[in-house]
Amino acid sequence: MSEHLLSVLIFLPLLGAVLLYILPFFSAKSDGHGDIARWFAFGITTLTFVISLLKLLFEFDGTNVNPQFIEDIPWIAQYGISYNLGVDGISIYLVLLTTFLMPIIVLASHSVHSRVRAYLANMLVLETAMLGTLLALDVFLFYVFWELMLAPMYFIIGIWGGRRKIYATLKFVLYTVVGSLLMLVAIIYVVWQHQQQTGELTFLLSSLVSNTTFTMTEELWLFAAFALAFGIKVPIFPFHTWLPDAHVEAPTGGSVVLAGVLLKMGLYGFIRFAYPLFPRGAEEFAPYLAALAVIGIIYGALVAWAQEDIKKLVAYSSVSHLGYCVLGFVAFNTISATGSIVQMINHGISTGALFLLVGVLYDRRHTRAISEYGGLASQVPVFAFLFLVFTLSSIALPLTNGFVGEFLILLGSFERFPLLTLAALSGVILGAVYMLTLYMRTMFGEIDVEKNGKLKDVNAIELAAFAPLFVVVFWIGIYPKPLIDAIEPTVASYIEQVDQRSQRLLALEEQALSSRIALSYLPSSAAGGQ
Amino acid sequence: MSQLGMINEIWLVSPLLILTAGAVAVLLIDVFLQRAWPGGLFTGFVLVAAMYTSNYLFLGEKFLPGQRIFHNLLYADRLSAFALGLFLCASIFVVLLAHEKLKQEKVEAAGEYYSLLLMTTIGAIIFASAGELITMFLGLETMSMALYCLCGSALTVRASSESALKYFLLGSFSSAFMLYGIALLYGLTGTTLIPELAAKLAGMDSTVLYIAIGLVLIGFLFKISAVPFHFWAPDVYQGAPTTITAYMATVIKASAVIALLRFIWGAVPGQAASWTGAMWTLAVITMTVGNLIALRQRSVKRMLAYSSIAHAGYMMVAMQVDPVLQGGGAAILYYLVAYTAMSLGAFAVVLVVASANPGEPDADEITRFNALAQSRPFLAATMALFMLGLAGIPPGMAGLLGKFYIFSSAVQAGFVGLAIIGVLNSAISAYYYLRVIVAMYFIEPQGDEVVEKPELGVGIAGILALCSIGVVALGVFPSALHDSARVTVQSFVNPTSLEITVEQMKAQPRPEFNLSLP
Structure with missing residues (x-):
């Protein structure tokens, strides 16, 4: 298994999805409430997590900065497309985050009552697509997995979503499709440039990065095409409008997977593809991206503050938090970029947990309006305690996971963008304001809505879903060393490589320019000699 | 090239002969039997027999690069073999559809229906493998005449008769344009043979020539329903029985595309500079108009008609690209196969859904698809796959790969702007496919x-x-089809480059098939 470990990880959930569809004992007749299907899906996702933990994380060499567990099989040989997988320090914890969240999401599926089997199958296909996106090192393979993430999410929001689900899901898909199709043209352009320069047709990322050269104009346009696709996914202000709609309408599991993993794919795309391929284009765009990120931080926080719907509040807080990740990465030094990756994982944990908590409330009361709640702390103490922990983790209190990432980001970014970072700091304060206001309004005071007097506390299954998240919040908050140790060396060497490529491209262009100048002087100097 | 001998040449057209015999037999049996009989199955058998024969010939490597038969009137090269295989497969599917649903389509005369279907297939095959323009025209007319009748075969449905008349009038008009163009070309060069035309036209530059090329192109563009020659398509597609619509969207369109490729790459490649400009504009208009109007359709059948216009536009993108060096030819052939699989499936679903309310004018409205996932999960799942495929979103992988091949050939040829317009169109189309x-x-x-x-x-x-x-497998393992499409295009455009390949293929052991008869 070890030589095909990554393939096993990717396709195990897909196999589960297929089995869910074809095996007779999951049919509606023998499995009316979908309980067998739920336990089966839980088994599959847990198995995937256990494999990724034991085989991937424990055997991962943190000092090696190159991709590991590589698999390389020719796929479309005529076009130099291969099935090329690998994992490095940048992607390993994102993979772990994905496999870790999936069993929790399956546990949370107890609030789904109709077409349970199809819901679980879509979740499993989504897991396959997400893992494939994180592990693919061939640009075309990446694109296929990237697009494969669309269809399952489209169904999850569209079938099990809320009142405006159709609007939300179409908006989500159309936004994403526009961006990613333009990226496809850019990918093809890069590959043909590579073929013209080297004579070899390949979609392998490492060859494209090390051998292709672009002029500045090309880099700007190509980076813009990639940045549009990834920026929509993150989402970076002003491309964020699909996100609140999608979050609010999605079922709980859908929101968790959206906030937990899908949004990270955008930034992951910047890290893995856009920056290494077009370092100078990226350099040129960095201040603007940073500015948009900071606008997103403050705007997201202000809008979150004004929300009356808990889920919408958490959704806008996502826009705000992802702004930090983007800011940290585009500041582009080892500290801030490491912080950015750590923060991606933290955001997956804490926002995922907050969406689960909102789901718990919604299951019981079928409303998400803040005004419908109040004084819950006395009625549901365990729930209130969990809510407090994840709220604090979300506003980055020291000793919780959120602090580690945000601190590294702000520390690193200040060096590059001092003013923007100062502005971003105000987002930290605003974050505390709106989250604590939310907590105060829902948990403290008297129970003023009669129905809340009969509210039940979290049950065993919900507790089982929150327990691992709870542990991770404090593990990363108190002892983040293993996490940072695995990420930092890769990030350091990654930044060095991108900078080197940037300098090489610059040198090549100057060389070309000077030779052109020399040529233009040649006739006159020859004339002078006569 | 005609050293083959009469017998061998007849062997090479044996699929056509079987189809012809079948067409006559179906008619005769129907006349003498005077009662209901499974004509669909019989037609299916005829098609399978023709398929078997053509495959046998194909595997026996009798379709050599650049080979022409019957005094150069027909090509018997790999492109012909490709067309034969694709059309026969699609026809078999259409016959199966008709066999189960002909009653709901209100088609009474089953014998004539199947006989005409076979004749249309014969015409399509001749159209796509003609080596000479008059033969091409004859193929086109054989195909079209039978098709006009088929469009009106639902005698009691007014829309069906209307579509037949519309198609007939406009179709005859466009055929006349084409014929006029052929006459001008003959006047200029004294020949109608495709490769000879290219040789005589080399370096020629005259206004009459451009008018002639333009006139012939109009005939082709009408058949592939390119804008602005598309006005017939939505009405005819919607009015005709759905089995025939499925047939038109796949076999007829593929046949016209392949014949068009033979014309532009075989007869007038030297004049490429003059027609690629027009093709660029037409491709953009075709994609955009098709997609934009499809957005507003309420009838799924009509929406698929407009989408088929848009897909013709995507294929026209790759027609401006060098067929061999930049992969334009293989891209189009791959796209044809992928599109055939997806749209055949989609029309089959429309047919089944509409058959729940036979005869009602709104039987194929999008509202009739509401909650299909709960009443017919299998039907809904396959339709979802075809829609995703047509939009180019995985898991509809064949559609994604088809677009990838087309746009990568365009980018390679330097048409980056065209590729960008193409993908934006593709994004527009996602909306109406997803609506289903x-x-x-x-x-x-x-x-x-x-x-x-x-x-x-x-x-x-x-x-x-x-x-x-x-749709899934062609996209996950696209190389086999794409590689063979590449060789196929090469065997027509540049036959001499392939001789070594064929020699190598011949060296491999394969079942012996001796053509010399006792």
């Missing part, structure tokens, strides 16, 4: 309203399963 999925999956059944459950027969279920497998 919205209806099938996201809209809950209203109250206790009784939903008619459409009948799904074994044959149609089989077709849908095969098309679905095709």
Whole structure:
């Protein structure tokens, strides 16, 4: 298994999805409430997590900065497309985050009552697509997995979503499709440039990065095409409008997977593809991206503050938090970029947990309006305690996971963008304001809505879903060393490589320019000699 | 090239002969039997027999690069073999559809229907493998005449008769344009043979020549329903029986595309500079108009008609590209196969859904698809796959790969702007394809309203399963089809470059097949 470990990880959930569809004992007749299907899906996702933990994380060499567990099989040989997988320090914890969240999401599926089997199958296909996106090192393979993430999410929001689900899901898909199709043209352009320069047709990322050269104009346009696709996914202000709609309408599991993993794919795309391929284009765009990120931080926080719907509040807080990740990465030094990756994982944990908590409330009361709640702390103490922990983790209190990432980001970014970072700091304060206001309004005071007097506390299954998240919040908050140790060396060497490529491209262009100048002087100097 | 001898040449057209015999036999049996009989199955058998013969010839490597037969009137090269295989496969599927659903289509005369279907297939094959322009025209007319009748074969349905008349009038008009163009070309060069035309036209530059090329192109563009020659398509597609619509969108379109390729790459490649400009504009207009109007359709059948216009536009993108060096030819052939699988499947679903309310004018409205996922999960799942495929979104992988091949050939040839317009169009099209999925999956059944459950027969279920497998498998393993498409295009455009390849292929052991008869 070890030589095909990554393939096993990717396709195990897909196999589960297929089995869910074809095996007779999951049919509606023998499995009316979908309980067998739920336990089966839980088994599959847990198995995937256990494999990724034991085989991937424990055997991962943190000092090696190159991709590991590589698999390389020719796929479309005529076009130099291969099935090329690998994992490095940048992607390993994102993979772990994905496999870790999936069993929790399956546990949370107890609030789904109709077409349970199809819901679980879509979740499993989504897991396959997400893992494939994180592990693919061939640009075309990446694109296929990237697009494969669309269809399952489209169904999850569209079938099990809320009142405006159709609007939300179409908006989500159309936004994403526009961006990613333009990226496809850019990918093809890069590959043909590579073929013209080297004579070899390949979609392998490492060859494209090390051998292709672009002029500045090309880099700007190509980076813009990639940045549009990834920026929509993150989402970076002003491309964020699909996100609140999608979050609010999605079922709980859908929101968790959206906030937990899908949004990270955008930034992951910047890290893995856009920056290494077009370092100078990226350099040129960095201040603007940073500015948009900071606008997103403050705007997201202000809008979150004004929300009356808990889920919408958490959704806008996502826009705000992802702004930090983007800011940290585009500041582009080892500290801030490491912080950015750590923060991606933290955001997956804490926002995922907050969406689960909102789901718990919604299951019981079928409303998400803040005004419908109040004084819950006395009625549901365990729930209130969990809510407090994840709220604090979300506003980055020291000793919780959120602090580690945000601190590294702000520390690193200040060096590059001092003013923007100062502005971003105000987002930290605003974050505390709106989250604590939310907590105060829902948990403290008297129970003023009669129905809340009969509210039940979290049950065993919900507790089982929150327990691992709870542990991770404090593990990363108190002892983040293993996490940072695995990420930092890769990030350091990654930044060095991108900078080197940037300098090489610059040198090549100057060389070309000077030779052109020399040529233009040649006739006159020859004339002078006569 | 005609050293083959009469007998061998007849062997090479044996699929056509079997089809002709079948067409006559179906008619005769129908006349003498005077009662209902499974004509569909018989037609199916004839098609399978023709398929078997053509495959036998194909595997025996009798379709050599650049080979022409009957005094150079027909090509018997790999492109012909490709067309034969594709058309016969698609026809078999259409016959199966007709066999199960002809009653709901209100077609009474089953014998004539099947006989005409076979004749249309014969015409399509001749159209796509003609080595000379008059033969090409004859193929076109054989195909079209039979098709006009088929469009009107639902005698009691007014829309069907209307579509037949519309198609006939406009079709004759466009054929006349084409014929005029052929006459001018003959006047300029004294020949109508395709490669000879190219040789004589080399370096020629005259206004008459450009008018001639333009006139011939109009005839072709009408058949592939390119804008601005598309006005017939939506009405005819919607009015004709759905089995025939499926047939038009796949076989007829593919046949016209292949014949067009033979003309532009075989007869007038030297004048490429003059027609690629027009093609660029037409491709952009075709994609955009097709997609934009499709957005507003309420009838799924009509929406698929406009989408088929848009797909013709995508293929026209790759027609401006060098067929061999930049992969334009292989891209188009791959796209044809992928599009055939997806749209055949989609029309089959429309047929089944519409058959729940036979004869009602709004039987194929998008609202009829509401909550199909609950009444017919299999039908809905396959339709969702075809829609995603047409939009180019995985898991509809064949559609994604088809677009990838087309746009990568365009980028390679320097048409980056065209590729960008193409992908933006593709994004527009995602909206109306996804709307069908919205209806099938996201809209809950209203109250206790009784939903008619459409009948799904074994044959149609089989077709849908095969098309679905095709849509996924062709995309996951695209190399086999794409590689063979590459060789196929080369065998027509640049036959001499292939001789070594064929020699190498011949060296491999394969079942012996001796053509010399006792």
